[in-house]
Structures are given as structure tokens and as C-alpha cells.
Amino acid sequence: MDAVIENLPAILDAFWLTIKLTAISAVISLILGIVLVAMRVSPLPVLRAVGTAYVNGVRNSPLTLIMLFSGLGLGTVMSLKFSDDLSVQDFWLAIIALSLYHASFVCEALRSGINTVPMGQAEAARAIGLTFMQNLRLIILPQALRAVIAPLGSILIALTKNTTVAAAIGVGETALLMKNLFELEGDSVIPIFIGFAIGFLILTLPTGLFFGWLAKRLAVVR
Amino acid sequence: MQKHFGSLHVLRDINLNIDRGEVVVVIGPSGGGKSTLCRAINRLETIDEGRILFDGRPLPEEGRALARLRSDVGMVFQSFNLFAHKTIMENVTLGPIKVRGVAREDAEKRALELLDRVGIASQAQKYPAQLSGGQQQRAAIARALAMNPKMILFDEPTSALDPEMVQEVLDVMIELAQEGMTMMVVTHEMGFARRAANRVVFMADGQIVEENTPDEFFTNARTDRAKDFLSKILTH
Helix, strand or coil: CHHHHHCHHHHHHHHHHHHHHHHHHHHHHHHHHHHHHHHHHCCCCCHHHHHHHHHHHHHHHCHHHHHHHHHHHHHHCCCCCCCCCCCHHHHHHHHHHHHHHHHHHHEEEEHHHHCCCCHHHHHHHHHHCHHHHHHHHHHHHHHHHHHHHHHHHHHHHHHHHHHHHHHCCCCCCCHHHHHHHHHHHHHHHHHHHHHHHHHHHHHHHHHHHHHHHHHHHHCCCC | CCCEEEEEEEEEECCCCCCCCCCCEECCCCCCCCHHHHHHHHCCCEEEEEECCCCEEEEECCCCHHHHHHEEEEECCCCCCCCCCHHHHHHHHHHHHHCCCCCEEEEHHHHHHHHHHHCHHHCCCCCHHHHHHHHHHHHHHHHCCCCCCCCCEEEECCCCCCCCHHHHHHHHHHHHHHHHCCEECCCCCCHHHHHHHEEEEEEEEEEEEEEEHHHHHHHCCCHHHHHHHHHHCCCC
């Protein structure tokens, strides 16, 4: 256990980066997921096609591939620049990859939520003169969102763990630090494993419990 | 006008005119096209041929113009369709605030008057699921009235209600009819038709079979199809 305790400051720093990656990507993928689902249910065939193509393309690609595309394709080849500081630059490229990837899952969760909202709700909204966007924003999405809190929690947990893929483009989060520690502290591989696993449990277990509680609290009674 | 659902011809050669202030009850066997006709008037159903004029103008096909038309045509559904995640007060004020641009304070004041009129002002802060069916339907009528509609469509408003709650909803509708609201009511409530309707339209197999005054229709229907229908519902 000494190897873990000695390196605790570095480990905590790495976990803090994991938390930042998770939180920022979660917000962006929620917003992007809402935009995507609006496209997928829109009355315009072009928007529907674009939304469907996005979800099918991105959801079925490996995250590592998207991460490397973001790091090498966007960052190096297309010279997308966030900062001259390399660690900040890689951090934001990782956020782009994580957000693009998880938005497709958020979109599909929301779409299944929309299917739980009875047709009559949308009809009543149309009948009082709400436009399509007002209908979606005020009536459909609020109810759909409440129906899929628990699945969204699962996506957040997956996102938390998937941030480790950012190691592939050199972001100094937990997975990268763990790999480095294995090299420095060769005799303590098992304690280091356990230490990091516990670290992730501390992040993800409460997430699951909180979303379970939230889902019950916000459920729409019909 | 004409409408098909696939190979089913649900509205055949429909030609109907409703005057301002008139109360028209549409009656007939289920599957006869009554609800479809009702829903076509605010374009919740589209029609294949023919045209519908409201206030002398053809129904807009889509977009903001259609939304504006719908805001002028109230609709009350069989299954109430109150917004489940909003309180009764929010249900009634949503349209005026978001569609008409009324200030929240004014919208709430008017909503309370309307809820008081339909007898459920004390339920304003509750959610739809906390109300009885009759109370929910009265809230839905208040929601329609809040838009100051030129006409209200009622699509079987009492069919989903427990028997003891039917009258409280009909009372509200009778009062509206007496105040001169233009109404089209799809219903099987003979009592309502007799007391409040100016005209009964009997529909079967997608056609308007008979148009008559309520008294004439119920006591002395002109067509065999209507007589047959009435004998089935009035004998028990």
C-alpha cells in the first residue's frame, strides 16, 4: 500500500483531471445529445437523416479511434488549436472526442424517453398552438428527460470510466499515471491496481445511487 | 372532403357548414369517422381531397400560420391530455403565456377565474394525476378556454369518465353552449344533445347520413341507418 500512499498527491491530481474530463464532457454531450434528438424527431427529412447518420456512425466506432482522430486528425493534421500549453491542448481534444462519442448515446436514451411520452401530450400541445420547437422544449423533452434519468446515469458512469481512453493521446489522467506508476513501482502492481479501482468506485458508485434516487424523485406520475 | 387511411375510406364526401355560435353534436357508431372529422378541423388529421375553411380562410398547411389557427380552435380530448409534468395552473397558463405572449400575472389571474368557473380553483396547484377524471376534463376545458378560442372541438369528452363524473363535465359544456360558444361535440350523450345542440349530425361509414334538429332526430329520424343506430342505444 506504501506505493499508493507515497504517490497520493499525484494520484489525486490525476483523479481531479478525470473528474474535470467527465464533468465537462457530460455537459457538452448532454447539450449535443439534445440537439441530435431534436434532429432525429424533426419533421424535416434532411435533419432526420443527418441525426441518424451521426448516431449510427459515431455510436458504432471505437472510442479509441475517435480519440486518436481527435488528437491526430483535428489536433495535428487540421491544426485545431486550443492552447500553446500541450497538456491543455490535449485535454480539450480529449473532451471533444468524449463529447462527440457520448452524445450519440445520450441522443438514443432521450429518443427512447420520447417514446414513453403519450401521443396525446404532443397533440394537446399542438392544439393550443405551440410550434414544433416549443412543443419539444416545453412538453416532450422535459417528460422524456425525466423518464430516462437512470439510463443517463449509466451513460455518465460509462463516460467516467471511458475518460481513461484519453491516455491514448497523452492526457495525464488516471490511466496514464497508473501505467507510469507500474514502471516506477514494479513490486506494487496489485496495490496500485486496487488503489485505482477503489478511486473509480468512489466516483461511480455515488453517481449510480444519486441517479437512481433522482429518477424516482422526478418521475412523471400519469 | 375525403380522407383515406390506407385502403380505408374514413371520410366520404363530407360537406358540413357550422355557423358562428352554433352547437353541433356529431353522433354515430364507432369507426364511423366522427373523431377523424373533429380532428381534421384543427388539422391534427390531414385530409386527402377537398378543403376546410375556418373564418372564411382555408386551413394553413403547416408552420406558424397553422399554430396560430390551432390557438383559435380549442380542443378537448377523450383522454384529457393535460400536461402530466405541469400543475393545473401551469397547464392553463402555458398557452396564453407562450403562444399569446400574455404576462404571467395576467394569465394566472384569468386562469383562476376559469378554474373557478369550472369549479376546480382549489386544485390549481395540484398535478393532473392527483385529480379525478371529471376534474381533469374540466381543467382541460379551462385550458382550452384560456386561449379565448373562436370555436371548441370536443372529441368524446365524457367517454373515458366514470359515470358519476359525466354530469359535472356536461354541466360545464351546457353552460358554454348557452353563452354562445361555437362547439362541435362528438359524443354519445343524448341528454347533452337534446339540451344544448342546435343540430345533430349522424355519421356512419365515413359519411354524413343525416343532419337534423335534436328533437326530430331522437324522436323521428329520417334515415333507416339512424333509426337502427338509435334503437340499439336506446333500448337498454
